[in-house]
Amino acid sequence: MxxxxxxxxxxxxxxxxxxxxxxxxxxxxxxxxxxxxxxxxxxxxxxxxxxxxxxxxxxxPDMSEPLASLKCISQPEFVFPVRDNSLLGRQGDINVSPLERSIYISREHARFRFREGKWLLDHLSRNSHTYVNGIEVPGGSPQVICDGDKITLGNTSFLFREEK
Structure with missing residues (x-):
């Protein structure tokens, strides 16, 4: 069908x-x-x-602000826009609840920030982990992320793409 x-x-x-x-x-x-x-x-x-x-x-939305995207690797039809200060989670600005394994992603799992020309990822979840290219992001220590990085939340991975 x-x-x-x-x-x-x-x-x-x-x-x-x-x-x-x-x-x-x-x-x-x-x-x-x-x-x-x-x-x-x-x-x-x-x-x-x-x-x-x-x-x-x-x-x-302010269309002049920096824009990026997250493409779900296991469900590539899901592409989520990312803007400065976007909250990612099952109840965030970037709402991942339609994904099959969203139960393993916290309601407020991570936050994206754009500072001094660089994207940062803040890990917020107390129950699930966040990884960038296989390396765990500790809470309270924002991780610089770049175009093409693999971001894993719980057991769901995304490809981060920066719009140019």
Whole structure:
């Protein structure tokens, strides 16, 4: 059974139907109907946003900031965008919960930082390990990472790619 392709709304590249991010430009592929989109089209919102007492700020990513990606080695269809200060984990900015073995990755496993032109990886997990090219990253000691490094969280490995 063949899976239907999902086309990126930004670069029109074909992606696998279950992909969360475009394999070419790293743009998000998830779509949903929101009251903001309906208002922009002069439609009546399906849900009255005024009923929700908490205001939800809309934060758009700064596309001028450095960008990198993590490609899951065991499930190469999963490519996750990485930005400065991204939290990686089952509940992080880089949410790895769709991966088959995500149970071995902590909710807040590691953080990526971009400082002085270099990417750093901070290990945060108390229960699982983090490795860069097979060498364990101790907590509290950020590890410099480079394009092509293999990052292993729990028992899941990723290829780190720096966008140039």
């Amino acid at each position: 063949s899976e239907e392709a999902k086309y990126c709304p930004h670069c029109d590249a074909p992606n696998k139907g279950h992909a969360l991010y475009c394999s070419e430009c790293m743009a998000g592929l998830m779509t949903f109907d929101s009251p903001l989109e309906e208002l922009a089209e002069n439609k009546e919102p399906a849900v009255d946003a005024r009923e929700n007492k908490a205001e939800v700020p809309v934060i758009l």
